[in-house]
Amino acid sequence: MQTERFLIPATPELQSAREAWLxxxxxERRLAPLTVDAYERDTRQFLDFLTGHVGGPAGLSDxxxxxPADLRGFLAHRRxxxxxxxxxxxxxxxxxxxxxxxxxxxxxxxAGAAALRAPKQxxxxxxxxxxxxxxxxxxxGDQLAEEPWIAARNAAVLTLLYGxxxxxxxxxxxxxxxLASERDRVLRVVGKGGKTxxxxxxxxxxxxIAEYRRLCPFDLDAKAILFRGARGGPLAPxxxxxxxxxxxxxxxxxxxxxxxxxRHSFATHLLGRGGDLRTIQELLGHASLSTTQVxxxxxxxxxxxxxxxxxxxx
Numbered sequence: 001m002q003t004e005r006f007l008i009p010a011t012p013e014l015q016s017a018r019e020a021w022l023x024x025x026x027x028e029r030r031l032a033p034l035t036v037d038a039y040e041r042d043t044r045q046f047l048d049f050l051t052g053h054v055g056g057p058a059g060l061s062d063x064x065x066x067x068p069a070d071l072r073g074f075l076a077h078r079r080x081x082x083x084x085x086x087x088x089x090x091x092x093x094x095x096x097x098x099x100x101x102x103x104x105x106x107x108x109x110x111a112g113a114a115a116l117r118a119p120k121q122x123x124x125x126x127x128x129x130x131x132x133x134x135x136x137x138x139x140x141g142d143q144l145a146e147e148p149w150i151a152a153r154n155a156a157v158l159t160l161l162y163g164x165x166x167x168x169x170x171x172x173x174x175x176x177x178x179l180a181s182e183r184d185r186v187l188r189v190v191g192k193g194g195k196t197x198x199x200x201x202x203x204x205x206x207x208x209i210a211e212y213r214r215l216c217p218f219d220l221d222a223k224a225i226l227f228r229g230a231r232g233g234p235l236a237p238x239x240x241x242x243x244x245x246x247x248x249x250x251x252x253x254x255x256x257x258x259x260x261x262x263r264h265s266f267a268t269h270l271l272g273r274g275g276d277l278r279t280i281q282e283l284l285g286h287a288s289l290s291t292t293q294v295x296x297x298x299x300x301x302x303x304x305x306x307x308x309x310x311x312x313x314x
Contacts, residue, residue, distance in 0.1 A: 008044060008047060009047050009048050009050075009051035009057055009058065010047045010051070010057055010058045010059065011057050011058070011059040011060070013059065013060050014047070014058060014059055014060050014063060017060065017101075017102060017105075017107060018043060018047075018098065020101075021097070021098050021101040021102075022036060022039070022040055024101065025039060025097075038090060038094070039094040039097065039098075042090065042091040042094035042095065043094050043095060043098050045078065045091070046074055046091070046094075046095050049073075049074045049077050049078075050062060050063070050070075050074070053070065053073065053074075060102070060107050060108065063099065063102065063107075063108050064102070064107060064108040064109055065109070066099070066108075066109075066112045066113065067112050068112050068113075068115050068116045070112070071092070071095065071112060071113055071116050072116065074091075074095075075088050075091070075092065075119065078091060085119045085120060088119040089119050092113070092116065092119070095113060096110065096113045096114065099113045126256045126257075126258050126260055126261035126264050127254070127256040127261065127264070128261060128264045128265040128267075128268040128269070128297075129253070129257055129261055129262070129265045131265075131269055133251070133253055133257070134162050134262060134265050134269070136251055137158055137162070137244075137247055137251070137253075137257070137262065138155055138158045138159040138162050138163070138208070138262075139155065140152055140155035140208065140211065142247065142250075142251065143155050143243070143247075144243070144246050144247065144250060145243070147230075148215055149212065149215035149216050149217060150230065152208070152211045152212040152214075152215050152216075153212045153216070153227055153228070153235070154240065154243050155208050155211075155212075156205070156208040156209045156211070156212040156227070157171050157172070157227055157235070157240055158240070158244075158259070158262060159202075159204060159205045159208045159209075160174075160201075160205055160209075161259055161260075161262035161263055161266070162262040162263075162265055162266050163201070163202045163204060163205045163266070164187065164199045164200065164201055164202070164205065164266070164283075165199060165263050165266035165267060165283050165284055166189065166199065166263065167191065167192075167260070167263060168237050168240060168241075168259045168260065169237065170189050170190075170191060171227070172225075172227055172234070172235050172236075172237060172240075173225075174187075174225070174226045174227070175222065175223055175224060175225060175226055176213075176220035176221060176222050176223075176224055176225070176226045177222030177223060178226065179201060179205075179206065179209050179226075180213075180222070182203075182206050182210075184201065184206075185200065185201055186198050186199065186200055186201060187199050187200075187201050189285070191285035192285065193287070195285055195287070197282060197283070197285045199283055200283075209226075212227075216228065218232045237259075240259050241258070241259055244257065244258055244259050263284070264295065266283075267280050267283075267284055267292070267295055267296045268296050268297065270283075271296045276310070277289060277292055277293065277296070280292055280296065
């Protein structure tokens with residue numbers, strides 16, 4: 001952190017309090033240096049705005065009497081200078097942290113900042129993997145677990161995420177009585193909001209689950225959880241997320257390659273091979289088609305192309 005390089009537009013008392021807060025963030029809260037640097041920059045910009053707002057160097061009394069309208073003015077000022085929603089949200093978080101620090105020392109009232117709603121953040125989704133990378137991720141031969149049954153388990157879970165578009169919680173919530181036979185070609189899944197949907201199960205997923213069943217050292221009672229942890233208990237999502245991080249490193253995949261990105265890839269690859277949005281919506285269990293549109297990255301041009309090909313009067 002290099003706060004000494006900058007002229008801080010504030011009275012010595014406020015500057016001293018701010019320095020104490022920044023040191024606390026690094027030493028006691030152990031925030032990453034880059035995070036502390038960002039908070040330093042955000043609060044410096046805030047004090048610069050406040051100096052213009054009050055007509056002179058900002059002091060503790062100015063900070064102590066801040067109203068939500070003052071903070072909204074700061075956010076509007078930053079937005080006018082090109083700051084996006086994420087930058088504004090982080091800036092507000094930094095100012096709130098600083099004000100809470102002052103409040104604990106009886107130097108300010110943080111109620112105004114706490115009452116202000118943070119800027120709405122844009123929706124972000126993981127980028128889909130390429131079809132080739134997705135196949136590598138779900139391959140049992142590319143799994144990194146030393147024990148064969150755990151490698152088979154990981155491959156089976158990841159295959160369901162990519163092959164059937166399941167959420168990780170949905171895959172790990174399956175009981176052993178499901179998909180026990182090759183004749184079980186569909187799966188009834190209870191997703192968000194208790195909504196039930198039917199998803200297909202590919203032969204390759206059946207094969208992966210069968211291999212896991214064959215190697216699993218635990219008794220898989222039909223009414224018990226299908227996927228088990230190393231000690232026989234229910235498999236936690238964090239374990240699959242950790243394995244995916246290892247695969248990213250081993251297979252040289254981007255940081256966006258997460259378990260959820262496999263579900264995203266399922267939808268995107270279906271659409272790319274000619275699947276229609278309404279069907280993909282049903283397979284994913286989305287309540288709104290607009291959610292599916294965002295999820296698959298469909299733009300207006302693609303929607304018009306689908307319309308032109310499908311509508312009888314187009």
